[in-house]
Each structure stands twice: as C-alpha cells, then as structure tokens.
Amino acid sequence: MxxxxxxxxxxxxxxxxxxxxxxxxxxxxxxxxxxxxxxxxxxxxxxxxxxxxSDPLGRLLAHHQIDEAQYRGGRAFQNDWERAERGPQAMDPTREYVDGARTREPVTEIQRQAVLRLNRVERELGTDGAALVHDVLVLGLTMDQIGQRRAVRTQRWNDYFARRFRECLDRLALIYGFATEAAISRAEQRK
Structure with a gap:
C-alpha cells in the first residue's frame, strides 16, 4: 500500500x-x-x-505613452479643477426658506489654493496649452475630437496635439513637484 x-x-x-x-x-x-x-x-x-x-490619463499610462510623473501631474490638475469648480448646486431642503434667495457659500481655503495653482498652470502652459489640457483632462476629448473642434482633421494635426499634450503633462509634473528639470530633459533626449 x-x-x-x-x-x-x-x-x-x-x-x-x-x-x-x-x-x-x-x-x-x-x-x-x-x-x-x-x-x-x-x-x-x-x-x-x-x-x-473614460479615463484618458489611465489609458495613456496603461499603453506606456506617458510616465508616472506625467500621470500624477495630470491627476493633480484634475483634482485642483474639481476643488475649484463651483458648478450648479442643488437646493438644500434643510435650510430656512427666505423668498427663494440663496446665500452664496463662502470660498474655502482649499478652493482658493486650487484656483491659485490653476492660475499658475495657465500662465506656465499658455492659452493654447491650457485649453488643450482642459479639453483632454476635464472634458475627456480625444485628439481627433479636439481636431474636429478646431476644424483641423488630418493625422498630422492629431500627432501635433498628442505631442503638445505630452509636453503640457511634462510641465504639469514640474509645476506640481512630481518631476525635475533634469528628469524632463533626460526624457526628451531619449525620444
């Protein structure tokens, strides 16, 4: 056995x-x-x-088209945008009704800091770069859709928008402290 x-x-x-x-x-x-x-x-x-x-940054990172610093810089921008945004707000039924007039909620310190960082980002990226980053990270548009909105529909323009968006992500990583100038210059030399 x-x-x-x-x-x-x-x-x-x-x-x-x-x-x-x-x-x-x-x-x-x-x-x-x-x-x-x-x-x-x-x-x-x-x-x-x-x-x-529906996550453009996640897709780019998953396909190894951007690095971790660029990803974190883009996420930090999205986080600041969500904090600073004061969009439509629902009526609060627990508040006392006074002739339909609502008092504005005060701006918090977190919102103020987020707006200051977003203003710095817009100065650093320029008008076109800030608009491109907003279209991709906030609105979730693809490069083809961005080209259609700007009335340019060729592959060469799509490639330009993609390259410019990666440059903007490099700058975001630098602004938010996820990368240094030396790391960005080494990455550009490898390309």
Missing amino acids: ARARRNKSYKLARIYDRRSRDVPFNAEVAEVEIDNPLALDPGEKIVAVRSIR
Whole structure:
C-alpha cells in the first residue's frame, strides 16, 4: 500500500486570488498595482483591474505613452479643477426658506489654493496649452475630437496635439513637484 506524501508545499496565494476573470462586453481595463487594503505589513501591494474607458490619463499610462510623473501631474490638475469648480448646486431642503434667495457659500481655503495653482498652470502652459489640457483632462476629448473642434482633421494635426499634450503633462509634473528639470530633459533626449 502506497503512503501519502506529507511534504507537499501548498500555495495559499492561489486560493485567495480575488482578481476578476470576466469583464463586461466592450470593457477597456488595465491592471494596476495598488496598496493592499487588507495587508498586515505597510507597503504591501496587490494587482487590481481598473477601467480606462473614460479615463484618458489611465489609458495613456496603461499603453506606456506617458510616465508616472506625467500621470500624477495630470491627476493633480484634475483634482485642483474639481476643488475649484463651483458648478450648479442643488437646493438644500434643510435650510430656512427666505423668498427663494440663496446665500452664496463662502470660498474655502482649499478652493482658493486650487484656483491659485490653476492660475499658475495657465500662465506656465499658455492659452493654447491650457485649453488643450482642459479639453483632454476635464472634458475627456480625444485628439481627433479636439481636431474636429478646431476644424483641423488630418493625422498630422492629431500627432501635433498628442505631442503638445505630452509636453503640457511634462510641465504639469514640474509645476506640481512630481518631476525635475533634469528628469524632463533626460526624457526628451531619449525620444
């Protein structure tokens, strides 16, 4: 009679693999490495799946067309834009009704700092660069759609807009402190 082997090594990591194997139809996803929320040791990472369908920065990073500093600079710009924006606001039913007149909420310090950073970004990028960054990062337009809005529809213009957008991302990374002048000049030399 054969004896059972007791020296088997068990791979418990395969048991707890929580990655999704099935994605919806026409989904665009990319694997990203994030901090493990269930980790016992600080700094432990896991691989997660993120949708890049309506995220131009995520798509560019997933296809290795931009680097991490450019990605973080673009995210910082989006974050400042969301903080500074004071769009339409819903009526608050808990407030006392006074002839339909609403008092304006005061501008917070966070909003003021975000507006100051956005003003600096616009000065650094120039009018055309700021408009291009706004179209891509806030409105989510593609280079083809940007060309259509500006009445130029050739591939050469699309390539120009893409190159100019990467230059603007370099400048954003520099403004927000995710890159240095030396790192940007080395990256330009490699191209």
